[in-house]
Amino acid sequence: VVVASCTPRTHEPLFKRTTKEAGVNPYLLEFVSIREQVSWVHMKEPEIATEKAKDLVKMGVAKAALLEEGQEIRLPVKTDCLIIGGGMAGMNAALSVADQGFNAFIVEKEPELGGILNQVCFISHDNHKRPAAKVVQAKVEQVRSHPHIKVFIDTQIETVDGYIGNYKVTLKSNGDESRQNMDISTIIVSTGMQEIEPEGQFEYGSDSRVITQLQLDNRLRNKQLGDVKNVVMVSCVNSKNESRGCCNIGCHTSVKNAIALKHLYKNASVHILYRDMSLIKEEGTAQQLAKRLGVKFLRFPEDRYPEVRKENGDLKVNVYDLLVGKEFELSSDLIVLTTAFKGNDSVEQVKGLLKVSTNPDGLFQESHVKLGPLEFATDGISLAGCAKAPMTLKESSEAGIGAAMKASIPMQKGYIETEGIVADIDLTDCSQCGLCSKRCPYSAIKVDAEENPDVIKALCKGCGLCAADCPSECISIVHYSDEQVFAQVEAALEEGAEEKIIAFVCHWCALGGVDMAGVSRLQYPSNARLIRVMCSARVSMKMMQRPFELGAAGVLVAGCEFPTCHYIEGNYAAEKRLKRAQKKLVKAGYDPEKLWNVWCSAADGPKFANTMRTMIKDLKLE
Numbered sequence: 001v002v003v004a005s006c007t008p009r010t011h012e013p014l015f016k017r018t019t020k021e022a023g024v025n026p027y028l029l030e031f032v033s034i035r036e037q038v039s040w041v042h043m044k045e046p047e048i049a050t051e052k053a054k055d056l057v058k059m060g061v062a063k064a065a066l067l068e069e070g071q072e073i074r075l076p077v078k079t080d081c082l083i084i085g086g087g088m089a090g091m092n093a094a095l096s097v098a099d100q101g102f103n104a105f106i107v108e109k110e111p112e113l114g115g116i117l118n119q120v121c122f123i124s125h126d127n128h129k130r131p132a133a134k135v136v137q138a139k140v141e142q143v144r145s146h147p148h149i150k151v152f153i154d155t156q157i158e159t160v161d162g163y164i165g166n167y168k169v170t171l172k173s174n175g176d177e178s179r180q181n182m183d184i185s186t187i188i189v190s191t192g193m194q195e196i197e198p199e200g201q202f203e204y205g206s207d208s209r210v211i212t213q214l215q216l217d218n219r220l221r222n223k224q225l226g227d228v229k230n231v232v233m234v235s236c237v238n239s240k241n242e243s244r245g246c247c248n249i250g251c252h253t254s255v256k257n258a259i260a261l262k263h264l265y266k267n268a269s270v271h272i273l274y275r276d277m278s279l280i281k282e283e284g285t286a287q288q289l290a291k292r293l294g295v296k297f298l299r300f301p302e303d304r305y306p307e308v309r310k311e312n313g314d315l316k317v318n319v320y321d322l323l324v325g326k327e328f329e330l331s332s333d334l335i336v337l338t339t340a341f342k343g344n345d346s347v348e349q350v351k352g353l354l355k356v357s358t359n360p361d362g363l364f365q366e367s368h369v370k371l372g373p374l375e376f377a378t379d380g381i382s383l384a385g386c387a388k389a390p391m392t393l394k395e396s397s398e399a400g401i402g403a404a405m406k407a408s409i410p411m412q413k414g415y416i417e418t419e420g421i422v423a424d425i426d427l428t429d430c431s432q433c434g435l436c437s438k439r440c441p442y443s444a445i446k447v448d449a450e451e452n453p454d455v456i457k458a459l460c461k462g463c464g465l466c467a468a469d470c471p472s473e474c475i476s477i478v479h480y481s482d483e484q485v486f487a488q489v490e491a492a493l494e495e496g497a498e499e500k501i502i503a504f505v506c507h508w509c510a511l512g513g514v515d516m517a518g519v520s521r522l523q524y525p526s527n528a529r530l531i532r533v534m535c536s537a538r539v540s541m542k543m544m545q546r547p548f549e550l551g552a553a554g555v556l557v558a559g560c561e562f563p564t565c566h567y568i569e570g571n572y573a574a575e576k577r578l579k580r581a582q583k584k585l586v587k588a589g590y591d592p593e594k595l596w597n598v599w600c601s602a603a604d605g606p607k608f609a610n611t612m613r614t615m616i617k618d619l620k621l622e
Helices: 008-021 035-039 046-064 088-098 115-119 132-145 213-221 250-264 281-293 347-354 393-413 435-439 465-469 482-492 510-519 541-549 570-588 605-618
Strands: 002-005 030-033 073-076 080-084 103-107 149-152 155-161 167-173 179-184 186-189 193-195 210-212 230-237 269-274 296-299 307-311 314-321 326-332 334-339 341-343 381-383 415-418 423-425 445-447 453-455 475-477 501-506 528-533 554-559 595-599
Touching: 002 046, 008 030, 008 510, 030 035, 030 046, 035 046, 035 510, 046 482, 046 528, 080 088, 080 179, 080 393, 088 103, 088 115, 088 132, 088 149, 088 186, 088 393, 103 155, 115 132, 115 213, 132 149, 155 347, 186 347, 186 393, 210 213, 213 250, 213 334, 230 250, 230 326, 250 269, 250 281, 250 334, 281 296, 296 314, 381 393, 393 415, 423 453, 435 445, 435 465, 465 475, 465 570, 482 528, 482 541, 501 510, 501 541, 510 528, 510 554, 510 605, 541 554, 541 570, 554 570, 554 605, 570 595, 595 605
Parallel strands: 002 030, 080 103, 080 186, 103 149, 186 381, 210 334, 230 269, 230 334, 269 296, 501 528, 501 554, 554 595
Antiparallel strands: 073 415, 155 167, 167 179, 193 341, 307 314, 314 326, 423 475, 445 453
């Protein structure tokens, strides 16, 4: 069955179900997008658009003629959930899981539950009479008394093997080095966050009077602040720059702690120096309260941060107030830096064990920011709280509950059906090099005693990295085999090859960018013929070279924008392969400058459209 209509990202699942209901295997369906890729982006060229649509349908038919039946893989799922991290998100997740009658196991590497909240004095501006310690204590009592929750403190995860419904986990105690083995069905990651210490900035590290907001919270909590008279808070330290965006909770924290200081030290002078004040409605009320209490707010420009200097042992802060248009010099006996956050020191270990991805700050990356915000690409592993991004207590708690609901779905059903797009290995020509096993981002290929590779279908996500790298070409991907892809290439280039570009586009982000260009009605040249792959890592060097052999004007490989990738590190593998492919093209007598790539987010339609325009110009196809 070939359906030529809109993008497969929206309606392919519906047509797969309908195809199945009609008695046809759903893997014998091929979806062709002639709306987002043609009619919307070539509105002013109907004749050219029609010819392109014909090409795309012809490519779909060519592939469909080679499609083979596939099947979903059903896996049994029991009711044991492991929660990594015992902060507020982790505890709320555990309670939500346990309240449904499932078993929840919290593993916390610290000697007590509570996470970063154990370092905080007050949670919000209006609860200075109810310290964070009492909030944590109440939640810990709920967790400890629940019959379906078991807590392991001062413990770390040593090994994780298996897949959803069949995880084998080994725990190691930090104290006596004892170990415990567990059978787990689903996993929730809630490892939390920590401050990025601003070493060498604003005299931090060289003067004990310069501290961070979390350190201020600690001193307030332990009543170790001493007598302070002049406090200056500097916002947006290590955030809203070229490395990272807004830290999400800095403004909230600054205002909260400024109010706490004014309650404790009514006569103290408190200044908040900020770039932008990002507060929701309730927090805006807090800012007004802070002003009534005497807290002063000075806004500085992004290219003119405050300067801290010492003068006769005293700390001075020079700041230019953007709203007043005047420079101020502030005396201070305490400077508090509102700095950004990163994942805590357990992230690298957990990332390696679970084969999931993080951003450069060590915060875990969700499957999709809109379509899968509470889960990883790997089935059975959910994501909660500040392990994903800095959050307030309310946000983190809600994220914990949401992650628990995600983990509960397969436990309620008792099974999960995984996509049948998986790798298949023909051992006839296998050289037993082991490359596929070493490079699989999901550890889905195991080598047996005779050194033969075997695909664990339940773990395989069908990214195609192994097939593209296999030197013996003995690995095939269901629905995206070499023969099927080459059939599309050949169909596209049967006529007018010298005017056409073959674009291999990953399903998740790059195709999302293509669709966004369509939805936005961005007009760009019609030369490209797009071939969908699940990941840019599926595009082998042979695939990149074949269009040139058939006379194509150029080739484009489009994948997810770094550092994200639906398949953990597929775009990194694709980038390395592209560089090797360019060298191979030179040896084969082709111009390597005609092999292009673009890394594009699902929301960046203009980037894809601009790439098309630039390619056409540089390849002299105008």
